[in-house]
Amino acid sequence: MKTPFHRITSVTPSHSMRSNWMIAFLAAVGAVGAAHSASAGGGVRAWSSNAGNNWNKYGQSNVAADLGECTAVGAGQWHTLALRTDGTMRAWGWNNDGQCNVPSDLGVCIGFDGGDYHTVALRQDGVVRTWGRNDFGQCSVPTDLGTCIAVAAGQNHTVALRQDGVVRAWGDNTALECTVPSTLGTCKAIGAGGELSIALRQDGVVRQWGYTLTGLPANLGTCTAVAAGQNHLVAINQTGYVRVWGGQSDVPSDLGKCTAIAAGYAFTVALQTDGGVRVWSDGVSQAAQTTQVPASLMTCTAVAAGSYNVIVVAADGYSLLPTSNAALTAANAALTAQLNCGDLNGDGEVNGGDLGRMLISWGLCQ
Numbered sequence: 001m002k003t004p005f006h007r008i009t010s011v012t013p014s015h016s017m018r019s020n021w022m023i024a025f026l027a028a029v030g031a032v033g034a035a036h037s038a039s040a041g042g043g044v045r046a047w048s049s050n051a052g053n054n055w056n057k058y059g060q061s062n063v064a065a066d067l068g069e070c071t072a073v074g075a076g077q078w079h080t081l082a083l084r085t086d087g088t089m090r091a092w093g094w095n096n097d098g099q100c101n102v103p104s105d106l107g108v109c110i111g112f113d114g115g116d117y118h119t120v121a122l123r124q125d126g127v128v129r130t131w132g133r134n135d136f137g138q139c140s141v142p143t144d145l146g147t148c149i150a151v152a153a154g155q156n157h158t159v160a161l162r163q164d165g166v167v168r169a170w171g172d173n174t175a176l177e178c179t180v181p182s183t184l185g186t187c188k189a190i191g192a193g194g195e196l197s198i199a200l201r202q203d204g205v206v207r208q209w210g211y212t213l214t215g216l217p218a219n220l221g222t223c224t225a226v227a228a229g230q231n232h233l234v235a236i237n238q239t240g241y242v243r244v245w246g247g248q249s250d251v252p253s254d255l256g257k258c259t260a261i262a263a264g265y266a267f268t269v270a271l272q273t274d275g276g277v278r279v280w281s282d283g284v285s286q287a288a289q290t291t292q293v294p295a296s297l298m299t300c301t302a303v304a305a306g307s308y309n310v311i312v313v314a315a316d317g318y319s320l321l322p323t324s325n326a327a328l329t330a331a332n333a334a335l336t337a338q339l340n341c342g343d344l345n346g347d348g349e350v351n352g353g354d355l356g357r358m359l360i361s362w363g364l365c366q
Helices: 015-036 326-339 352-361
Strands: 038-041 044-048 070-075 079-084 089-093 109-114 118-123 128-132 148-153 157-162 167-171 187-192 196-201 206-210 223-228 232-237 242-246 258-263 267-272 277-281 300-305 309-314
Touching: 044 070, 070 300, 070 309, 079 109, 079 309, 089 109, 118 148, 118 157, 157 187, 157 196, 167 187, 196 223, 196 232, 232 258, 242 267, 267 300, 277 309
Parallel strands: 070 109, 109 148, 148 187, 187 223, 223 258, 258 300
Antiparallel strands: 038 044, 044 309, 070 079, 079 089, 109 118, 118 128, 148 157, 157 167, 187 196, 196 206, 223 232, 232 242, 258 267, 267 277, 300 309
């Protein structure tokens, strides 16, 4: 159990000292985030695997210090998306096809998703916008689409849920991922993965199409949420438990009930009812993913998965970075020594916990 922070009132630096310290601290955070595939900013946390290859080589797990408070997150193969509290979108990471170039006239949004090299967004007025690579027509929104309530992006295709419950899909149809079943009926949620699509009907029944997977689990029952990875599908059943099938099938036996799910290349992310985040892999491609949730991560409200990174919205706003990183600990020590604040949390060392308490004492976070 994490020890709650308490407000510290003994440190009262001047405005200029606060400004100088924050500049130095944010610079240190940015450097450590880039080097170790983890960073924090404005309530959003993101991390990638450190094993084997550099899975953060495009900076998709480096959250900008000026991002601000966010309500939702999303991701594509190598890029990350965030929805700020004012409804504006931010995107970062690999931008070779302009997938991170959020249109200046986009306006307020209520949903989004990322494909391999394209991005789809749902505006507040129900209009769907897309940008990025369009080699399969994944960014060519049908002119007769109409008003929508949800969007999803697969590898090279896009799926939208209209306000009348009808599902539409366009883009690459090599595996029939855009061939919506004629018997689908009206739906309330959708998802898209590599070359596959998934929908949750109004009656809670799950339907899938596209890339050939194993059939639906026999005892799946009615569900409340769905998600799609590269080659696997995920659902939360009516009782709140997570089910996974396809390229990945195992679910941690101690997972418990969940409220949200996301799927990456070969891993799954779940948000538990208590706000805790769990991540697990197929055990085969684990070197490409991270199942190690940062120890400093507290209660979360939203989760997302890129191909090789995990993104969350932390309920505690400006969350702290992990304190186990030697470089960050050294930076913390230098900064706190400069301010002569010392070991504020009594753990025997100067680290991120002390800086967190300092931020709280300054009224910069709670």
